[in-house]
Amino acid sequence: MRPSKVTLYEVGPRDGLQAEAHMVTVEDKIALIDLLTRSGLTYIEAASFVSAKWVPQMADAAAVMAGIWRAPRTTYPVLTPNLQGYEAARDARAEVVAIFGAASETFSQRNINCSIDESLERFGMVTQSARAQGIRVRGYVSTVIACPYEGPIDPEKVAEVAVKMLDLGCYEISLGDTIGVGTPSDVERLLDVVTARVPREKLAVHFHDTYGQALANILTSLDYSIATIDASVGGLGGCPYAPGASGNVATEDVLYMLNGLGIDTGVNIDEVVRAAWFISDVLGRPPRSKVANAMGKPNVPTR
Amino acid sequence: MRPSKVTLYEVGPRDGLQAEAHMVTVEDKIALIDLLTRSGLTYIEAASFVSAKWVPQMADAAAVMAGIWRAPRTTYPVLTPNLQGYEAARDARAEVVAIFGAASETFSQRNINCSIDESLERFGMVTQSARAQGIRVRGYVSTVIACPYEGPIDPEKVAEVAVKMLDLGCYEISLGDTIGVGTPSDVERLLDVVTARVPREKLAVHFHDTYGQALANILTSLDYSIATIDASVGGLGGCPYAPGASGNVATEDVLYMLNGLGIDTGVNIDEVVRAAWFISDVLGRPPRSKVANAMGKPNVPTR
DSSP states (O other): OOOOOOEHHHHHHHHHHGGGGSOOOOOHHHHHHHHHTTTTTTTTTEEEEEEEEGGGGGHHHHHHHHHSSSTTOOOOOOOOOHHHHHHHHHHTTTTTEEEEEOOOHHHHHHHHHSOOOHHHHHHHHHHHHHHHHHHHHHEEOOOEETTTTEEEOOOHHHHHHHHHHHTTTEEEEEEEEEEEEEEEHHHHHHHHHTTSSSHHHHEEEBBOTTTTOOOHHHHHHHHHHEEEEEBBBGGGOOOOTTTTTTBBBBBBHHHHHHTTTTTTTOOHHHHHHHHHHHHHHHHHHHSSSSSHHHOOOOOOOOO | OSBBBEEEEEIIIIIIGGGGGSSHHHHHHHHHHHOOOOOOOHHHHHHHHOTTTGGGGGGTHHHHHHOOOOTTTTTEEEEEHHHHHHHHHTTTSSEEEEEEEEEHHHHHHHHHSHHHHHHHHHHHHHHHHHHHEEEEEEEEOOSSEETTTEEEOOHHHHHHHHHHHHTTTEEEEEEEEOOOOOOOHHHHHHHHHHHHSSSSSGGEEEEETTSOOOHHHHHHHHHHOOOOEEEEGGGGOOOOSSSBBOOBBHHHHHHHHHHTTBBBOOOHHHHHHHHHHHHHHHHOOOOOSSHHHHHHHOSSOOO
């Protein structure tokens, strides 16, 4: 049964921007996050505490976290790949940190340079410290449908990694179709297996719109009672495995569907579209979402 | 239950191109249709026999129909707004003609300059002649979810017009969300009512992707056993009511989902993507589909 309420988990300022080549200033990142806060979003992943050498776009994570308006109803998670990142996130007063694992051995090796088991060990150090300090940890499992190197991924493997991350202390697991190749049948196969081992209320879904399937996949996930959906304002982000292709599904496209379905999110679509046009102006291109283009650029200046 | 086989009804060369400002030559139209034929599509709406004054892009309909390769497995319907158009279509050896009505009184007035009842009378003259000459007639009902002037449209009104068109002798009714505003809930409400009065095997759905909802709406329609889906190669077309927005859902995006769902169409996606890049090159812009952009431009020259 479809949920009556859904939490939109905004990943644009982190997952989206880190895939954009154009360097965005601290001021514009803060302005973007503040616009998103104004829309009513309750989760906005704000930055990544990762080596600036690997992800230059995220070098100013501490300055972003120090500058944003923190609304009481909204949480601003940050990505922390290791203990060092975790400590910087804690010092930046993050209330939630996120760790990023994979269901594909090869993807884990190539993306975070260690095996799945080694990554889980590393995450264990983060979750242990976080739990001791009252910080919640979100777990991402990437390549849940297919891996750019290995091809299709066995849903059992996804469930296994998800359960291990929950056992480490994650409060939620976000299942990511990293390369956006899945269709509703793949999502059904995945969720049949994963929901048998992980409570639905601990699951989120994270779809990329590379092949245009994201909303159909989200609709399918809603039918599995999944009630947390990751999305990226203006469709920020891309797909490193398909240059020129779309990346994350756009928050406003998801929200338009949820509104139509009568599912409550507490998020104002006009404000999300305003944020989409703001950051797209910064990046010097139109938003990569159908809704922002159909609704058009707001008359009120966005910058 | 989802159908095991689906007919993709290609509307790009007609519904798509007529919304494009760039004038396409007869040769390029023929080349596009021949590429689509090669993909295995069994229905390709090839032209519109309408006044060249109103739709200059379709002034060469007879030349297009005379020049295309007609594969035995494929039918090439053409749009005929009135008896004069029908006669020209018959002379061009069309095996199927299509008539275009609306479920909204105001849209009918503004789009075809007569009331719904008057349009049905006019269509009756077409269907009568067509039946006498062994030509099948397809009926479009537009604005089935909402009208740009009237707002939401009552599904009962849609059912009423659909039944009348069937009674006139149409072999199939295509339900069109002309402005692309519907979400899966709207589609459920619509199909609950319409399938109670029209056999499912006589229904097709025609979605625009203006707000990104088309694939989710198609997935919903499949769950209602609808087995004919209109789509437009490369997402050809636009939305006159939302400048800059997307129009028809892209054939290759629909096909990617159907392939993933294990639904047989007999259509080769690589060939559709080739056709998408071909016509997009002609129009001087990238394809408006996720799949064509994700798969990239074929190495083999398309022109």
